[in-house]
Amino acid sequence: MRTSIATVSLSGSLTEKLTAAARAGFDGVEIFENDLLAAPLSPEEVRARCADLGLTVDLYQPLRDIEAVPAEVFARNLRRARHKFDLMRRLGADTVLVCSSVDPAAVDDDALAAGQLSELAGLAADFGIRVAYEALAWGRHVSTYDHAWRIVEAADHPALGTCLDSFHILSRGCDPEGIEDIPGEKIFFLQLADAPLPAMDVLQWSRHHRCFPGQGGFDVAGLVRHVLRTGYDGPLSLEVFNDVVRQSEAGPTAVDARRSLLMLQEEVGAAGPPAPVVPTGFAFAELLTPDAEPLAALLGALGFARTARHRGKPVDLWQQGEARILVNTGAAVRRDGTRLAAVGLESPDPAGAARRAEALLAPVLPRRRAPGDAPLDAVAAPDGTELFFCGTRPDGWRADFEDVEHAPAAPGVRHIDHLALTQPWHHFDEAALFHRSVLGLRAEDSVDVADPYGLLRSRAVSNADGSVRIALTVGAAPTDDTVHAQHIALATDDVVAAARRFRDAGGRLLPIPANYHDDLAARHDFADGELDTYREVGILYDRDEHGALRHCYTRTIGGVFFELLQRDPGHRGYGARNAPVRLAAQHAARTHAGG
Amino acid sequence: MRTSIATVSLSGSLTEKLTAAARAGFDGVEIFENDLLAAPLSPEEVRARCADLGLTVDLYQPLRDIEAVPAEVFARNLRRARHKFDLMRRLGADTVLVCSSVDPAAVDDDALAAGQLSELAGLAADFGIRVAYEALAWGRHVSTYDHAWRIVEAADHPALGTCLDSFHILSRGCDPEGIEDIPGEKIFFLQLADAPLPAMDVLQWSRHHRCFPGQGGFDVAGLVRHVLRTGYDGPLSLEVFNDVVRQSEAGPTAVDARRSLLMLQEEVGAAGPPAPVVPTGFAFAELLTPDAEPLAALLGALGFARTARHRGKPVDLWQQGEARILVNTGAAVRRDGTRLAAVGLESPDPAGAARRAEALLAPVLPRRRAPGDAPLDAVAAPDGTELFFCGTRPDGWRADFEDVEHAPAAPGVRHIDHLALTQPWHHFDEAALFHRSVLGLRAEDSVDVADPYGLLRSRAVSNADGSVRIALTVGAAPTDDTVHAQHIALATDDVVAAARRFRDAGGRLLPIPANYHDDLAARHDFADGELDTYREVGILYDRDEHGALRHCYTRTIGGVFFELLQRDPGHRGYGARNAPVRLAAQHAARTHAGG
Incomplete structure (x- = not known):
C-alpha cells in the first residue's frame, strides 16, 4: 500500500520535512497549509521539490468552515476555495481536505450542508480537484464519520467523497x-493517528497539572471564603505538583508559591500586601549591548534620534514621539550579545509600587545610582528583566540625562505599543502571576503559537487602557532551535509609511513569503492595491471585530528585534495568527545568515 | 493567616525543600511520606531541622486505604497506622491526612467507614494526634467533600475532622x-491548589497527544481493516502531532513514522516485513570504559571471573553462571566514561532477526570483525545501543574469545535478569515501538516514577518467558539533574547472601535510608529477623500477588551500575515502587561524592 505523511507531523521547515519524508521511504505527503504559507518556496517550487524527491502531493489541507452557512457567507467561502484550488493546481495536489465546520454561524441543516458541499465539489471539479469531507471530533454540528458520510451521500457529487481520520473516529x-457501509471509492482519503488512553482523567489531571492559586482556572478564592466563614483558623496549605514544579529549583518555586498565597489572602480580604499601583505607560526600554553601532544604525533608520546621554554612565537615550529606548554599553553588558535588560514603567506612585512589589516577594534591586542621580525604585521580574518604577516628575530619571545636539526624530513612531519578553521554560505561569499580582496588570488567555521547531505558549498582560502591554512567551521545552529573541513593538499611525521610511534609510525588514499574501487574498477583502502594498513592503495583517492590525519586523540584532505596528482603535490582538509565519521567516533568515 | 506548603510541591531532597519553604517565608510544611522515606535524616533530625528553620510540621500525609474494609483487613490497617502515629510523634506532627479509600476491597458502607475512622481516631488520640479525613476526587466510594463530612459527622470523635482540598472539590x-455547613473546628486542614481549565478536551488531546499507530491506545489496525474491506485503495497517511514531535529532528521522526505504518500493514495482513524472531535470552552485555580497573574490581566483588579475552581486540569476558559481561577498552571508548554500549541477544535465527530489523528501518551496523571472527548481525536501537543477534552455535561469538586462566566464579549470580536503558528525552515512544516491532517483545504499561528532581516514565518490554527483559526509562525533560545511568540487573537465588559476599569482597552497596525500612515494617509482615537483615544489608523489597522481589544496588561507575535481584517465581515487576528511594539515594550519593 502507498504510504503518506502530513507535513504537520514533522518538525522544521517545509524543505526539511519533505526531505525527511522522502528519506524514510514515504510515497507521498499531505501539504499542511500553514507549512506552505511560512515557506519561501512558491507552490511550483514545492511541486518540483516533491517530484525530485519522488513524493506525490496526496492532499492539501485544510479548508475550514465552508458548509451549512447563509448564502452570502457561502459566496465568500467559495471565493476563498477558488483561491485555494488555483493554488492546488500550482502545487500539483488533486485532493483537498474539508473539515466539518466549527463556525458558530454554521446551522444544523444537513440538506444545506450537502447542497453547499456539492456546489463546492462542482467548482473543484473545474480544477480537476476532489473534495474529501471529514468530520472533526469537535465539529459544531457534524462530529462523527457516519454523519459526514450521510451528507456526502446526499450531496451525491462525483468529486465529493469523505476523509476518515482514525483520531477523530476513535477519540469519540x-x-x-x-465504515464498511461506505463504498471504498467514496473514501477519498485515510488519515491515521494513535493516542494514549485515557487522555486525561482526574488522577492524571491532579498528578501533572495542579498549579498555584491564581495560575489556573479554579475559583480558589471563592472556596477559601466559604471555608473562612466556618471559623476555620488553621493554615492555608499548598499542595501542588506538576511536571514543571517537579524539576524546577525549589527556591524560586517556594517564593512563587508563597506569592500566590499572599495574593489569595488579598483576594479574600484577609490582610495582604499594599494596594496595587498600576503603571500608566512605558517610560523606556533599556537595551544592553556590547556594540552600540548596529543598534544605533537600526534606531536611526527607524526614525529615532539620539537626544540625550546619561551624565555618569555610558547610556544613550534614543527618542521618537513618546517611545524612549536606552542603549547601555556599560558594565552589566554581557559579551553574548544585545538584550532587553530593563523596562521603565511610568507610575503614579513609584515608592508605593515598589512597596507592593517587595511585599509580594519581588527581589528589590539595589539602586544603581551615582551621587546626584534621581532615585529609582526597581525590582527583578522572574525572567531577570529589571522593572523600574518611574515618576513623571521633571526631576525623575530624565534629569539624569543631558541633552545632546541632534537632528529631529522622524514623526512616524508614537510610543511603545508592547514588549514581548521570552520567559525561561519553567517560569511561564510564574511570570503571568508576577505581572498580574506585582504590577496589577490583567492577564489574557494563553494562546498556542506554532513555531517550526516547537509549540510556543504566549500570554499577554496589560493595563486597562492598553498603554502598558507585555506579551510573555515560552517554548514547549528548552531547545536551542526555538527563537528566543525579545522584541519591542512600536506604535505608528501608518505602518506602510513607517516601513518605507525605514527601508529608504537603509533598514532591512524581515522578508515575508509570497504564499502568506496569497492566503490573505483568500481570507479578506482589500481595497484596490492595498494587498499589493503589503506584499511589496512585507506587511502582515490581521483583523478582529474591532478592526485591523498591520505590522512588520526588523531583522534581529543579538537577542532583540523591533516591530512596527499600526493598531486600529479597539483591536486587542498581538498578531498571534501571524506569529508562525514570522517565526518561520526568522528561522530562515538565521539559517541563511549562518550558511 | 498561617501559610504552609506540602513538601511534594517542591523539587529536590527533603532538606532542600525545607530550606526553600523557610526562606520563602512559609510558617509550616506538610511532610509527604515519600519525601521522608527517601531522606537520610531520621524523623527526629527532620523535626530538629524544621525547628531550626522556624517551620512547624503541620501535617503528615497520606494514610491511604484505611476505612470501610472487612475486619481482618482493618486490623492490619490499624497496625500500619500505629507505626505511622509512632513515626509522627518522633517527627512532631500532630495531624495526619487520611484520604478516602481507592482499595477495590473497600465496601460502600458509610456506617462501617464512620465506625472504623472513629476507631482510628481513638488510636490517634492516644498519640496526641488528630485525623483529617479527605475525599479524593477519585475515591472508590467517597469522592466528594460533603460525603466525607457526613462520615466524619457520623463518626463523632473529637480527634476526627475533615481535610478540604480545593483541587478535589473544584475538579469535580x-x-x-x-462548606459553610461544616463547623470550622471540624475542618482540621485546608489544602489549596489551582488547575488549568479545561484540563483536556478532545481538541487539546488532538493537538498535544496524537502519536504514531502502535504508540498509543487506539485500535488503529481494527479501523484500517474495516476501511480495507470497503475496497479503499488510497494511501495510508499519517497525521500526527504532539509536543515532542514538534521539536524533534524530522529525520528520525519520519523513520519512526514509517516503521509504525510497516507494523500496521503487518497487523492488518497487508504485506509487511519478515516475521519476528524473538530473542531467547541475553548472550552478553558489553560495557565500554576508558579504565577497566574500577569495573574489574566491581565485577570481581560481584563474583564474576574474567574467563576469556577476545583474540583481536581489548575486550575481556567476565562470567558468572549464564551472566556474561564484556568489558571493552578499545577504540570506540569515549573519554566521558563507562557506558552500556551493546547487548547480545540470543536468537534462534540471527540472520532472520537482522532481516526483519532492516526491513523495519533499523540501522544495520557494519560488522566489526577481524578476519576469522564469527559474523555478527547487529542493528542500532534508537538510543544508539548496539543490538547483536547471536546464535547459540559453538562457532558463534564465543569462539572469538580465548579462555584465560581464572579462579572459579562465585555461584551467586545465575543470569542477567534485565537491562535498564535510559532513553533520550524525545525517544520514549519510539523506543518502545522499536523493541516491540523489531525484536517482537511485548510492552507493558508505562509507569510514572518520582525522581527527586523530576518525574520519570518507565516501560518494560519482555519476551514470553521473561528471559529477555528490558526496562526503558526517560525523564520528563532534558535536565542534568536526573539520574541518567543505565543498569544491569543480575538474577540470584539469594540476594542477601550475594549482597553479603559482595560487601565482604570490598564492594559498596547503595545505602538505603532507615526510614524506608521503617515503612516496610508498617506495610508488610516479615519473619523474625527478616526485616533486620534487609535493613542491615540494604535490601529493597516489593511484593505482588505472585510473590516478592528483593534487590539492592551497587554504586555507579560512570554511567552504569549493577543490581542484585532475587525474583520469586511469577513476580513480574521491576521494583518501580522502590525506584524513588533508589533515585534519591543515588542523588544523595552523587552529591556526597561531589561535596
Whole structure:
C-alpha cells in the first residue's frame, strides 16, 4: 500500500520535512497549509521539490468552515476555495481536505450542508480537484464519520467523497465497523493517528497539572471564603505538583508559591500586601549591548534620534514621539550579545509600587545610582528583566540625562505599543502571576503559537487602557532551535509609511513569503492595491471585530528585534495568527545568515 | 493567616525543600511520606531541622486505604497506622491526612467507614494526634467533600475532622458553598491548589497527544481493516502531532513514522516485513570504559571471573553462571566514561532477526570483525545501543574469545535478569515501538516514577518467558539533574547472601535510608529477623500477588551500575515502587561524592 505523511507531523521547515519524508521511504505527503504559507518556496517550487524527491502531493489541507452557512457567507467561502484550488493546481495536489465546520454561524441543516458541499465539489471539479469531507471530533454540528458520510451521500457529487481520520473516529469512541457501509471509492482519503488512553482523567489531571492559586482556572478564592466563614483558623496549605514544579529549583518555586498565597489572602480580604499601583505607560526600554553601532544604525533608520546621554554612565537615550529606548554599553553588558535588560514603567506612585512589589516577594534591586542621580525604585521580574518604577516628575530619571545636539526624530513612531519578553521554560505561569499580582496588570488567555521547531505558549498582560502591554512567551521545552529573541513593538499611525521610511534609510525588514499574501487574498477583502502594498513592503495583517492590525519586523540584532505596528482603535490582538509565519521567516533568515 | 506548603510541591531532597519553604517565608510544611522515606535524616533530625528553620510540621500525609474494609483487613490497617502515629510523634506532627479509600476491597458502607475512622481516631488520640479525613476526587466510594463530612459527622470523635482540598472539590465541579455547613473546628486542614481549565478536551488531546499507530491506545489496525474491506485503495497517511514531535529532528521522526505504518500493514495482513524472531535470552552485555580497573574490581566483588579475552581486540569476558559481561577498552571508548554500549541477544535465527530489523528501518551496523571472527548481525536501537543477534552455535561469538586462566566464579549470580536503558528525552515512544516491532517483545504499561528532581516514565518490554527483559526509562525533560545511568540487573537465588559476599569482597552497596525500612515494617509482615537483615544489608523489597522481589544496588561507575535481584517465581515487576528511594539515594550519593 502507498504510504503518506502530513507535513504537520514533522518538525522544521517545509524543505526539511519533505526531505525527511522522502528519506524514510514515504510515497507521498499531505501539504499542511500553514507549512506552505511560512515557506519561501512558491507552490511550483514545492511541486518540483516533491517530484525530485519522488513524493506525490496526496492532499492539501485544510479548508475550514465552508458548509451549512447563509448564502452570502457561502459566496465568500467559495471565493476563498477558488483561491485555494488555483493554488492546488500550482502545487500539483488533486485532493483537498474539508473539515466539518466549527463556525458558530454554521446551522444544523444537513440538506444545506450537502447542497453547499456539492456546489463546492462542482467548482473543484473545474480544477480537476476532489473534495474529501471529514468530520472533526469537535465539529459544531457534524462530529462523527457516519454523519459526514450521510451528507456526502446526499450531496451525491462525483468529486465529493469523505476523509476518515482514525483520531477523530476513535477519540469519540465511535464504532468503526460502520465504515464498511461506505463504498471504498467514496473514501477519498485515510488519515491515521494513535493516542494514549485515557487522555486525561482526574488522577492524571491532579498528578501533572495542579498549579498555584491564581495560575489556573479554579475559583480558589471563592472556596477559601466559604471555608473562612466556618471559623476555620488553621493554615492555608499548598499542595501542588506538576511536571514543571517537579524539576524546577525549589527556591524560586517556594517564593512563587508563597506569592500566590499572599495574593489569595488579598483576594479574600484577609490582610495582604499594599494596594496595587498600576503603571500608566512605558517610560523606556533599556537595551544592553556590547556594540552600540548596529543598534544605533537600526534606531536611526527607524526614525529615532539620539537626544540625550546619561551624565555618569555610558547610556544613550534614543527618542521618537513618546517611545524612549536606552542603549547601555556599560558594565552589566554581557559579551553574548544585545538584550532587553530593563523596562521603565511610568507610575503614579513609584515608592508605593515598589512597596507592593517587595511585599509580594519581588527581589528589590539595589539602586544603581551615582551621587546626584534621581532615585529609582526597581525590582527583578522572574525572567531577570529589571522593572523600574518611574515618576513623571521633571526631576525623575530624565534629569539624569543631558541633552545632546541632534537632528529631529522622524514623526512616524508614537510610543511603545508592547514588549514581548521570552520567559525561561519553567517560569511561564510564574511570570503571568508576577505581572498580574506585582504590577496589577490583567492577564489574557494563553494562546498556542506554532513555531517550526516547537509549540510556543504566549500570554499577554496589560493595563486597562492598553498603554502598558507585555506579551510573555515560552517554548514547549528548552531547545536551542526555538527563537528566543525579545522584541519591542512600536506604535505608528501608518505602518506602510513607517516601513518605507525605514527601508529608504537603509533598514532591512524581515522578508515575508509570497504564499502568506496569497492566503490573505483568500481570507479578506482589500481595497484596490492595498494587498499589493503589503506584499511589496512585507506587511502582515490581521483583523478582529474591532478592526485591523498591520505590522512588520526588523531583522534581529543579538537577542532583540523591533516591530512596527499600526493598531486600529479597539483591536486587542498581538498578531498571534501571524506569529508562525514570522517565526518561520526568522528561522530562515538565521539559517541563511549562518550558511 | 498561617501559610504552609506540602513538601511534594517542591523539587529536590527533603532538606532542600525545607530550606526553600523557610526562606520563602512559609510558617509550616506538610511532610509527604515519600519525601521522608527517601531522606537520610531520621524523623527526629527532620523535626530538629524544621525547628531550626522556624517551620512547624503541620501535617503528615497520606494514610491511604484505611476505612470501610472487612475486619481482618482493618486490623492490619490499624497496625500500619500505629507505626505511622509512632513515626509522627518522633517527627512532631500532630495531624495526619487520611484520604478516602481507592482499595477495590473497600465496601460502600458509610456506617462501617464512620465506625472504623472513629476507631482510628481513638488510636490517634492516644498519640496526641488528630485525623483529617479527605475525599479524593477519585475515591472508590467517597469522592466528594460533603460525603466525607457526613462520615466524619457520623463518626463523632473529637480527634476526627475533615481535610478540604480545593483541587478535589473544584475538579469535580462541586459547589463549595456547602462548606459553610461544616463547623470550622471540624475542618482540621485546608489544602489549596489551582488547575488549568479545561484540563483536556478532545481538541487539546488532538493537538498535544496524537502519536504514531502502535504508540498509543487506539485500535488503529481494527479501523484500517474495516476501511480495507470497503475496497479503499488510497494511501495510508499519517497525521500526527504532539509536543515532542514538534521539536524533534524530522529525520528520525519520519523513520519512526514509517516503521509504525510497516507494523500496521503487518497487523492488518497487508504485506509487511519478515516475521519476528524473538530473542531467547541475553548472550552478553558489553560495557565500554576508558579504565577497566574500577569495573574489574566491581565485577570481581560481584563474583564474576574474567574467563576469556577476545583474540583481536581489548575486550575481556567476565562470567558468572549464564551472566556474561564484556568489558571493552578499545577504540570506540569515549573519554566521558563507562557506558552500556551493546547487548547480545540470543536468537534462534540471527540472520532472520537482522532481516526483519532492516526491513523495519533499523540501522544495520557494519560488522566489526577481524578476519576469522564469527559474523555478527547487529542493528542500532534508537538510543544508539548496539543490538547483536547471536546464535547459540559453538562457532558463534564465543569462539572469538580465548579462555584465560581464572579462579572459579562465585555461584551467586545465575543470569542477567534485565537491562535498564535510559532513553533520550524525545525517544520514549519510539523506543518502545522499536523493541516491540523489531525484536517482537511485548510492552507493558508505562509507569510514572518520582525522581527527586523530576518525574520519570518507565516501560518494560519482555519476551514470553521473561528471559529477555528490558526496562526503558526517560525523564520528563532534558535536565542534568536526573539520574541518567543505565543498569544491569543480575538474577540470584539469594540476594542477601550475594549482597553479603559482595560487601565482604570490598564492594559498596547503595545505602538505603532507615526510614524506608521503617515503612516496610508498617506495610508488610516479615519473619523474625527478616526485616533486620534487609535493613542491615540494604535490601529493597516489593511484593505482588505472585510473590516478592528483593534487590539492592551497587554504586555507579560512570554511567552504569549493577543490581542484585532475587525474583520469586511469577513476580513480574521491576521494583518501580522502590525506584524513588533508589533515585534519591543515588542523588544523595552523587552529591556526597561531589561535596
